[in-house]
Amino acid sequence: MGLQEEVQKRKTFAIISHPDAGKTTMTEKLLLQGNLIRSAGTVKGKKSGKFATSDWMEIEKQRGISVTSSVMNFEYEGFKVNILDTPGHEDFSEDTYRTLTAVDSVVMIIDATKGIEAQTIKLFKVCKMRGIPIFTFINKLDRESREPLDLLDQIEDVLNIETYPMNWPVGMGKGFLGILDRYHEQFIRFNGNEEETYIDLKDMNLPEHKAIAENPTYQETVEELELLNEAGDQFSLERVLDGEQTPVFFGSALAPFGVEVFFDTFVKLAPAPGPRRTKEEVIHPDYPDFSGFIFKIQANMNPQHRDRIAFLRVCSGRFERGMNVQLARTGKTIRLGQTQQFVASSRDTVEEAYPGDIIGIYDPGSYRIGDTLLDGKKAFEYDELPSFPPEMFQRVTAKNVMKAKQFRKGMEQLVQEGAIQLFRGYPTDAYIIGAVGQLQYEVFQHRMKNEYNVEVMLESIGDRIPRWLKKEQVDPRLFDERNLLVKDRDDEFLVLFKNDFALRWFVDKNEDIELIDLFEVN
Numbered sequence: 001m002g003l004q005e006e007v008q009k010r011k012t013f014a015i016i017s018h019p020d021a022g023k024t025t026m027t028e029k030l031l032l033q034g035n036l037i038r039s040a041g042t043v044k045g046k047k048s049g050k051f052a053t054s055d056w057m058e059i060e061k062q063r064g065i066s067v068t069s070s071v072m073n074f075e076y077e078g079f080k081v082n083i084l085d086t087p088g089h090e091d092f093s094e095d096t097y098r099t100l101t102a103v104d105s106v107v108m109i110i111d112a113t114k115g116i117e118a119q120t121i122k123l124f125k126v127c128k129m130r131g132i133p134i135f136t137f138i139n140k141l142d143r144e145s146r147e148p149l150d151l152l153d154q155i156e157d158v159l160n161i162e163t164y165p166m167n168w169p170v171g172m173g174k175g176f177l178g179i180l181d182r183y184h185e186q187f188i189r190f191n192g193n194e195e196e197t198y199i200d201l202k203d204m205n206l207p208e209h210k211a212i213a214e215n216p217t218y219q220e221t222v223e224e225l226e227l228l229n230e231a232g233d234q235f236s237l238e239r240v241l242d243g244e245q246t247p248v249f250f251g252s253a254l255a256p257f258g259v260e261v262f263f264d265t266f267v268k269l270a271p272a273p274g275p276r277r278t279k280e281e282v283i284h285p286d287y288p289d290f291s292g293f294i295f296k297i298q299a300n301m302n303p304q305h306r307d308r309i310a311f312l313r314v315c316s317g318r319f320e321r322g323m324n325v326q327l328a329r330t331g332k333t334i335r336l337g338q339t340q341q342f343v344a345s346s347r348d349t350v351e352e353a354y355p356g357d358i359i360g361i362y363d364p365g366s367y368r369i370g371d372t373l374l375d376g377k378k379a380f381e382y383d384e385l386p387s388f389p390p391e392m393f394q395r396v397t398a399k400n401v402m403k404a405k406q407f408r409k410g411m412e413q414l415v416q417e418g419a420i421q422l423f424r425g426y427p428t429d430a431y432i433i434g435a436v437g438q439l440q441y442e443v444f445q446h447r448m449k450n451e452y453n454v455e456v457m458l459e460s461i462g463d464r465i466p467r468w469l470k471k472e473q474v475d476p477r478l479f480d481e482r483n484l485l486v487k488d489r490d491d492e493f494l495v496l497f498k499n500d501f502a503l504r505w506f507v508d509k510n511e512d513i514e515l516i517d518l519f520e521v522n
């Protein structure tokens with residue numbers, strides 16, 4: 001198969017959702033559809049195709065690191081599907097955001113009983129801002145849910161995106177009858193624990209479907225849909241691919257119901273790997289020489305295995321195990337011998353990979369987040385990965401002052417690797433670190449101890465609002481603990497404001513000082 005065909009087969013996406021909305025359940029159902037769980041024999045088959053929820057995750061836990069749950073791949077309907085995991089807000093970290101730089105689309109799962117929940121808005125907004133095509137699955141229709149129109153309104157308001165319902169629920173909760181599939185012009189009937197059935201809309205007038213066709217809820221829904229057809233937006237694949245419109249599917253991941261039609265449609269409509277920007281030009285996936293970038297580095301939390309794994313997204317050409325590549329940042333040649341591909345059942349060795357695929361490469365400490373690896377005569381570097389607004393800040397010191405040297409080394413490496421963002425107090429030079437989620441601090445503390453043998457003390461200075469200043473406008477006398485003056489990695493000045501009130505107070509008192517918000521996502 002040629003390179004171009006391999007590229008067109010690939011669908012690389014992330015599932016994003018609020019915790020408990022049903023991401024795990026959905027992922028498992030997709031793996032089942034891809035027959036991965038069954039064929040890999042990791043989960044014992046039970047009657048009616050229902051499988052134990054967390055068996056394969058348990059396997060990962062025993063390994064002490066959830067690598068395979070970070071990326072999964074399987075074949076489906078002739079496509080090669082790569083699913084990247086993004087943790088919900090509880091273990092949010094910059095990794096979560098960076099993962100979005102490695103996907104071509106996202107599936108957003110929303111709990112129909114709750115709608116969009118506050119903690120996940122930022123994650124959804126990052127997708128919208130980056131123009132990533134978003135496919136929406138509204139889950140748990142088997143429960144008493146919010147009105148479908150309300151849910152769509154909320155998505156439109158919060159994300160500033162058009163919605164196009166691909167199907168429309170008929171009833172909900174106990175009275176849930178199924179979905180009217182607008183896109184395929186069929187009614188998909190919900191049969192509780194039994195498998196769903198598909199009825200062509202043309203056949204709804206047949207006697208055997210009379211009971212449904214004459215059901216008042218069904219008739220109301222048909223009328224609702226007619227209104228929607230007239231007043232709602234038109235479906236536009238182009239707008240979907242531009243991230244301006246989201247196709248919305250209703251269903252239940254648990255039942256499962258509506259999952260198959262959702263996924264069949266998704267794999268057909270979702271974009272294949274596209275071109276990527278480098279510092280000078282654009283590289284297309286069918287560019288013949290191998291290239292890719294590292295978007296995540298995961299340290300093994302198990303002290304027996306100190307290795308780290310760098311996650312690389314292949315962007316062009318063909319990857320082959322054992323090939324020599326160049327690390328663009330340093331020009332050094334590296335042989336990629338120890339590589340892994342991730343499937344739900346095992347960490348297989350990867351022999352070859354194509355654009356859109358994610359491979360794990362053993363990292364002896366050489367890589368940084370954002371690094372480009374490439375083969376061929378032409379040298380280039382992919383655009384830097386965006387950095388994300390840290391929200392929580394901590395002052396960090398070494399417990400034992402004698403360990404200052406290891407402390408500095410550990411800090412330097414972890415910051416370079418992108419595990420944490422570092423700021424230095426001005427003029428105190430104090431070490432202040434910023435993160436987007438609590439988990440990052442736990443990982444940081446653990447790694448400082450295990451990899452650099454330094455116990456660190458963290459002292460929270462709370463959630464802060466960072467604003468950058470122009471050098472010529474910096475006057476240290478204006479700042480104190482409340483509005484803390486610090487420098488970033490590039491020696492630029494910024495102020496960590498205690499809260500919104502402190503920020504507004506400062507702006508009122510110092511109208512001439514320009515404050516810059518480097519992060520557009522709020």
Ligand code: GDP
Nearest residue numbers: 018019020021022023024025139140252253254
């Ligand atoms: P995650 O935190 O987003 O991964 O959510 P899970 O997949 O773990 O689901 C959270 C809970 O919701 C679990 O108890 C699931 O069984 C349940 N759940 C998931 N999908 C559905 C659904 O379609 N209907 C109902 N009633 N419950 C569901």
